[in-house]
Amino acid sequence: MPHIEASFDIDQPLERVWDFFQDVPELVTCMPGLELTGRTRAASYQGRVKVRLGPISAAFEGEATIVDVDAHTHSARIEATGVDRRGGNRASADVAYEIAAGAAGTHVRLYGDIKLSGALAQMGRSGIIQDVANELTVQFADNLRVKLAAPAGDVDAATAAGTASISGARLALGILWSRVKRALASIFGRGG
Template identity: 35%
Template structure:
């Protein structure tokens, strides 16, 4: 299955690019995702947790930075995860392109994802729901990324952002909260309804 998505961030191209290729920094921007270990050679171990009604599905896997083109601002990553209970998994190749947004200013990020998915999460693939849910997740990711790059922007000498304290050396971020599949599906259904009413 393939997905083509895009979003914009109100920040310079280089700032967004540097955030996107910093896996440990950008992973918490994706709801339910957490990096647990950097194993070297551009590979990271992590988890993705999704709440499905009264149960929670946890996936463990790896994310490898396969190729980085700093001049063109194109990053190619491969992600692989399996359900910790052995009930399915997912594989994905993700290509991200960062360019200047000519229309609204800021930065445009185009994301092409080629993936396969099995198990509980595969139910989202019915009726195109996986694309709607992915779009909802990308909106949340984009909003979190924009907040992250704004927080990480250089401040004046001695300035600190007490409202968004960063993890210091040796410190770990708070564990990722599970992303609610029900909330994502509800949001995706509302998006579909809005599109129906917008049709002439």
Template identity: 35%
Template sequence: MLIEIDFSVGAPIDKVWAELQDLPGLVPCLPGAELTQDFGGDRYEGKVVQRLGPVTMRFTGVAELVDSNEATHTLVLHAAGSEDKGKGNADMTMTMRLSSVGGKTKVDVSMDLQISGAAAQFGRGMIADVSGVLMRSFADCVEAKINSGGAGGTGTIVRAKQASALSIGVSAAVMALKRVLRRFFGPSTRP
């Protein structure tokens, strides 16, 4: 499934670009993520634990910075892993394109996500909504790191707020409700 999200960071594009290049430095901004091994060459092994309602998903896998084009400010990351209990797999290619917009940096994210197992049972809408909630948390953390001088691992480590299952579920449910209300009460797109 293809999920497209965008977010803004209140910092110049060069600072956001530098921050997004530092994969180990970004791990504290990803709720439930942990690096377990550095293979070198921008390739890492890690674990991700996410809980949504009664379901806790634990994935172990490898993430790699596949492409980094400074001329177009485009990053491509690939991550693949499997659930620790062996019930599911996830494979994601994420492309981030940065652009400068009035002193801020807009980041357009496109995720090609293939999942199986318990996570796949939530459906595309819920997965997209949860991804949106987690990306907003990620963006806030990246901005806080930049503003506190934490780029490149030289400053204070800023951690993402731990995303609780309840807050993710409520936020995703509100997003789904807004989508439904827009369908019924929004402007008609019919000719």
């Protein structure tokens, strides 16, 4: 079961970032390739995401439930499941986020476990899932920065961030670059 960890800093006040994370329909527009399709209960949402990793593509439909929301510690946990009916892939995730004041405004930490079955499970064994999570976090953070930096009602900035999709080329280059950096670090004796 792949474990993922990623973090980033954003030059915005803690409470502004926390409030934005509580607005799920807006937050979803920052995640590349993710589309919100409905709401089943107060903290449960339906959605879909399309992913292509090399020769394998998947179109997941599923549900995510936000649990353990703690406004005092600015943290929450998300439980999600999804099915790719065409490709026979299944995924489940238990992911948490923590938002804290940082030197550069606000620090966001994401971590959790992902369980995969089907052809995508092979990718999880090779470490690609962590690389994908890292690159998606970079794209998510970039989109979040655009949304939060825009003046209220700036439709152009909101649209630019909201129309982001998973870029196969950018994703592949990001993964390749992170693997090259790790290889070089191991050759030259530095942690990667």
